[in-house]
Amino acid sequence: MGRTHIWAKCAALVLAVAGAVAPGVARAGQASDDRMILEGVPGHAGGRLVVALRSEPKTLNPVLAVDEPSREVIRCLSADLIHINRGTLKTEPALAKSWSVSRDGRQYTLQLRRGVRFSDGEPFDADDVIFSFQVYLDEKIDSAQRDLLVVGGKPITVVKVDRYTVRFEMAQPYAAAERLFDGVAILPRHLLEASYKGGGFSEAWTLSMAANQFAGLGPFRLKQYVPGQQVTLEKNPYYWKADRAGNPLPYLGEVTFLFVPSEDAQVIRFQSGDTDVLSRFSAENFAVLQKQQGTKGYHLDDLGPGLEYNFLFFNLNDLGSKNLPEISKKQAWFQDLRFRGAVSAAIDREGIVRLVYGGRATAIWDQVTPGNKLWVDDKIAHPKQSVTKARELLQSAGFTWKNGALVDPQGNPVEFSILTSASNAQRAKIATIIQDDLSQLGMAVQVVPLDFHAMVDRLQSSYNYEAAVMGLVSGDADPTSEMNVWLSNGETHLWHPNQTKPGTAWESEMDGLMEKQLVTLDYAKRKQLYDRVQEIVAEELPVICLVSPNILVGAANRVGNFRPAILVPYALWNIDQLYVQ
Amino acid sequence: MTHRQKLGVALVLLAAFQLLIVFAGFFAPYGFATQDRKRPFAAPTTLHFRDAQGHFHLRPFILDSESSELYPVRFFVNGAPYNIAGIIPAHTHLFGVEQPGRIFLMGSDAYGRDQFSRFLFGGQISLLAGLIAAMLSVSIGILMGGIAGYYGGWVDELLMRGGELFLALPWLYLLFAVRAALPLHISQWEVFLLLVSVMGLIGWARPARLIRGVVLSAKQRSFVMAARGFGASDAYLLRRHVLPQTYGVLLTQMTLLIPQFVLAEVTLTFLGLGVGEPLPSWGTQLASLQQYYVLSSYWWMFLPALLLIPLFLVFYTAADALQELYKTVTL
Numbered sequence: 001m002g003r004t005h006i007w008a009k010c011a012a013l014v015l016a017v018a019g020a021v022a023p024g025v026a027r028a029g030q031a032s033d034d035r036m037i038l039e040g041v042p043g044h045a046g047g048r049l050v051v052a053l054r055s056e057p058k059t060l061n062p063v064l065a066v067d068e069p070s071r072e073v074i075r076c077l078s079a080d081l082i083h084i085n086r087g088t089l090k091t092e093p094a095l096a097k098s099w100s101v102s103r104d105g106r107q108y109t110l111q112l113r114r115g116v117r118f119s120d121g122e123p124f125d126a127d128d129v130i131f132s133f134q135v136y137l138d139e140k141i142d143s144a145q146r147d148l149l150v151v152g153g154k155p156i157t158v159v160k161v162d163r164y165t166v167r168f169e170m171a172q173p174y175a176a177a178e179r180l181f182d183g184v185a186i187l188p189r190h191l192l193e194a195s196y197k198g199g200g201f202s203e204a205w206t207l208s209m210a211a212n213q214f215a216g217l218g219p220f221r222l223k224q225y226v227p228g229q230q231v232t233l234e235k236n237p238y239y240w241k242a243d244r245a246g247n248p249l250p251y252l253g254e255v256t257f258l259f260v261p262s263e264d265a266q267v268i269r270f271q272s273g274d275t276d277v278l279s280r281f282s283a284e285n286f287a288v289l290q291k292q293q294g295t296k297g298y299h300l301d302d303l304g305p306g307l308e309y310n311f312l313f314f315n316l317n318d319l320g321s322k323n324l325p326e327i328s329k330k331q332a333w334f335q336d337l338r339f340r341g342a343v344s345a346a347i348d349r350e351g352i353v354r355l356v357y358g359g360r361a362t363a364i365w366d367q368v369t370p371g372n373k374l375w376v377d378d379k380i381a382h383p384k385q386s387v388t389k390a391r392e393l394l395q396s397a398g399f400t401w402k403n404g405a406l407v408d409p410q411g412n413p414v415e416f417s418i419l420t421s422a423s424n425a426q427r428a429k430i431a432t433i434i435q436d437d438l439s440q441l442g443m444a445v446q447v448v449p450l451d452f453h454a455m456v457d458r459l460q461s462s463y464n465y466e467a468a469v470m471g472l473v474s475g476d477a478d479p480t481s482e483m484n485v486w487l488s489n490g491e492t493h494l495w496h497p498n499q500t501k502p503g504t505a506w507e508s509e510m511d512g513l514m515e516k517q518l519v520t521l522d523y524a525k526r527k528q529l530y531d532r533v534q535e536i537v538a539e540e541l542p543v544i545c546l547v548s549p550n551i552l553v554g555a556a557n558r559v560g561n562f563r564p565a566i567l568v569p570y571a572l573w574n575i576d577q578l579y580v581q
Numbered sequence: 582m583t584h585r586q587k588l589g590v591a592l593v594l595l596a597a598f599q600l601l602i603v604f605a606g607f608f609a610p611y612g613f614a615t616q617d618r619k620r621p622f623a624a625p626t627t628l629h630f631r632d633a634q635g636h637f638h639l640r641p642f643i644l645d646s647e648s649s650e651l652y653p654v655r656f657f658v659n660g661a662p663y664n665i666a667g668i669i670p671a672h673t674h675l676f677g678v679e680q681p682g683r684i685f686l687m688g689s690d691a692y693g694r695d696q697f698s699r700f701l702f703g704g705q706i707s708l709l710a711g712l713i714a715a716m717l718s719v720s721i722g723i724l725m726g727g728i729a730g731y732y733g734g735w736v737d738e739l740l741m742r743g744g745e746l747f748l749a750l751p752w753l754y755l756l757f758a759v760r761a762a763l764p765l766h767i768s769q770w771e772v773f774l775l776l777v778s779v780m781g782l783i784g785w786a787r788p789a790r791l792i793r794g795v796v797l798s799a800k801q802r803s804f805v806m807a808a809r810g811f812g813a814s815d816a817y818l819l820r821r822h823v824l825p826q827t828y829g830v831l832l833t834q835m836t837l838l839i840p841q842f843v844l845a846e847v848t849l850t851f852l853g854l855g856v857g858e859p860l861p862s863w864g865t866q867l868a869s870l871q872q873y874y875v876l877s878s879y880w881w882m883f884l885p886a887l888l889l890i891p892l893f894l895v896f897y898t899a900a901d902a903l904q905e906l907y908k909t910v911t912l
Binding site: 264267268282284285287288348351354355425429432433435436439446447448449 | 616621857858875877
């Protein structure tokens with residue numbers, strides 16, 4: 001359910017003050033051209049890159065886009081003030097060439113690049129920044145990014161200091177403040193202010209608009225949209241980055257996004273050379289593509305575990321007001337830590353890695369994957385599958401066996417169903433393996449594949465489910481992007497969302513830890529706090545973490561500077577540097 | 582070959598096949614849910630008769646890919662427990678190899694389960710589904726077609742227009758709706774029975790039309806008129822004279838409908854509406870073919886589909902022979 005997480009990106013690998021960029025104030029009279037110089041192999045200018053999208057983008061409006069295809073295109077068309085470099089996972093200057101932080105950690109002063117122009121040639125300055133944040137923070141617009149820009153319960157305030165200086169003020173110090181700016185695309189005030197003031201903002205910038213009504217600060221600009229087929233972008237001649245030889249970026253003359261609806265179709269198009277870059281595909285398809293890797297002019301990369309964690313969880317909601325007597329009865333088992341422990345012990349995580357991902361995944365026992373090297377807690381135990389231990393745990397909780405079937409202390413047979421999303425073959429397979437593992441404990445488990453939206457409805461509003469297999473993808477490596485999962489009042493606190501006050505002692509401890517790490521500026525101290533959160537997850541098993549799939553990507557050999565990363569977007573994050581031979 | 586001989590051969594083949602399916606537990610070397618997580622997508626096991634030295638053995642053996650050891654194929658071995666016809670517990674299997682060797686005659690699926698065993702067990706569900714649904718729709722067909730054809734008039738209009746409505750129904754969406762409305766907790770067998778009854782209930786219109794036609798012409802026959810003239814009641818006429826003339830149509834319809842409903846089960850499962858894991862059915866076995874990597878990498882996943890072709894041919898041959906036979910009888 002990347003949905004709730006795609007825009008969740010804030011966080012701090014780098015601590016607020018000691019950034020990669022020395023804070024400072026721009027000197028007056030500096031050269032009017034503040035182009036950013038990128039390292040990397042200088043490439044050839046021109047050429048076209050073809051990429052497949054799973055569906056048509058719904059909008060090109062960065063404020064309103066929530067679906068991944070829209071965001072994928074918008075990322076090529078827009079730019080932010082401070083950016084997370086997907087390669088290093090650290091923040092780096094973007095439209096803000098430098099910034100300084102006040103001593104109390106609540107004020108950020110950003111120096112904007114001078115001489116930057118939108119893709120229609122209009123100049124960019126502080127007014128565009130003020131306008132953009134005004135739109136993002138407008139409650140009526142209901143932007144997905146708004147939640148992230150509310151710190152300590154209050155929206156960030158933005159003040160124009162001069163034409164190229166802006167100051168952001170927060171209600172409390174915020175560990176991941178710099179990372180907040182990533183993905184907040186700066187809008188052209190000259191094009192959008194009228195529709196914003198006139199109340200037509202929600203209809204602005206749909207795909208059907210004329211290309212000249214659109215302008216952004218990204219490496220590309222809109223060229224043509226053919227409904228049902230493709231959207232084509234062309235090089236933005238005013239882009240503000242250059243390579244180390246001084247050549248303007250991007251190299252590519254055009255980028256075409258083809259609409260190819262299924263993963264299998266995308267794999268086939270890539271295999272036949274119709275598309276140049278492929279990401280988000282299964283390990284099975286990786287194996288298929290691998291067979292022809294040498295002969296077909298493409299190469300594949302396995303980047304190891306990403307930030308996705310898949311898990312099983314039980315319905316621990318307070319069902320008092322809902323009329324679900326069957327489920328309430330079963331909650332007596334689910335709420336028993338020994339029951340959850342037995343389930344966790346009985347699951348063959350290595351088997352899942354082998355059968356579902358062909359070995360291209362890693363077994364996990366808490367939410368932080370080995371791919372997240374800065375935050376993973378190495379002290380978490382990795383117990384092997386043990387049916388004996390599981391049986392002992394169940395016995396100690398008063399369960400018995402009758403003709404091989406598990407029976408609870410009241411004599412009821414232990415039966416429950418696991419929901420999975422029907423569109424995700426991997427998770428359905430995981431659930432089937434769990435079903436087989438739990439049958440060894442005498443539990444009768446049914447796997448129920450449901451349409452994704454039907455499933456989310458059961459998980460988040462009707463609570464009419466018993467257990468589910470799900471996966472979450474963190475939008476960033478920093479724990480801040482996980483706030484909505486681990487805070488007991490979070491919407492994605494899946495096993496018991498939106499609590500008014502924490503229902504258990506360990507949830508209350510977790511709340512305290514998550515809130516504290518948010519305002520702690522020292523990495524070592526934050527790491528300690530987040531390690532404890534991971535320990536709680538591994539001990540209390542609110543979610544039984546199972547497996548983290550590897551990030552798999554592929555690219556045609558003719559694509560230069562291809563440097564995939566484990567953070568979304570895996571393949572196209574440095575599209576301004578990609579070139580074709 | 583006369584029609585009678587053709588029918589005989591088809592029936593013998595069908596009976597042999599049904600035996601395999603009914604005693605699936607005995608003929609299958611493994612249980613349908615037995616996973617071997619070290620051997621997902623294992624290719625079909627080759628039976629060897631010649632060893633490395635070139636010596637010939639009457640008893641075939643297999644070469645285990647995991648341990649590189651030889652395991653002779655043994656007959657009447659003890660293995661996973663099963664129930665004969667769902668009642669009598671047993672654990673003898675026709676053939677097998679010693680653990681940890683594995684014999685996968687049709688290869689293994691994504692979970693390392695034996696495809697051959699799953700095919701046999703899957704037949705129990707798929708053929709049963711076909712049979713129940715066919716009986717259901719033929720019975721409703723007799724009732725509706727008989728009444729409509731015999732009484733005629735507005736009854737006929739009502740029933741036949743109703744039948745047309747059923748034929749025009751987008752039943753696939755109806756099934757989606759039915760499945761979605763079901764609670765999560767009903768067991769796999771209940772899902773199965775429900776789908777079967779829906780299939781059967783929807784399928785009645787076509788046999789009903791045929792039977793109506795036969796009944797319509799039968800009731801005009803002079804001997805039927807004569808019996809009516811002697812004061813025979815409607816029930817007597819229907820039972821004694823009219824319905825017996827529909828038996829030929831009924832039998833052919835049954836033999837045609839069974840494979841049709843088996844295919845319907847396959848289609849429904851293919852679309853995710855059938856029985857769920859780990860219960861096997863021919864539909865679940867074919868469903869994995871939807872994925873590109875299975876299609877392109879594991880040819881043995883097609884085997885269940887290939888085996889269904891001769892089975893359906895036999896069914897259709899039987900239907901054809903029956904029809905010809907009844908034609909000659911009634912003439």
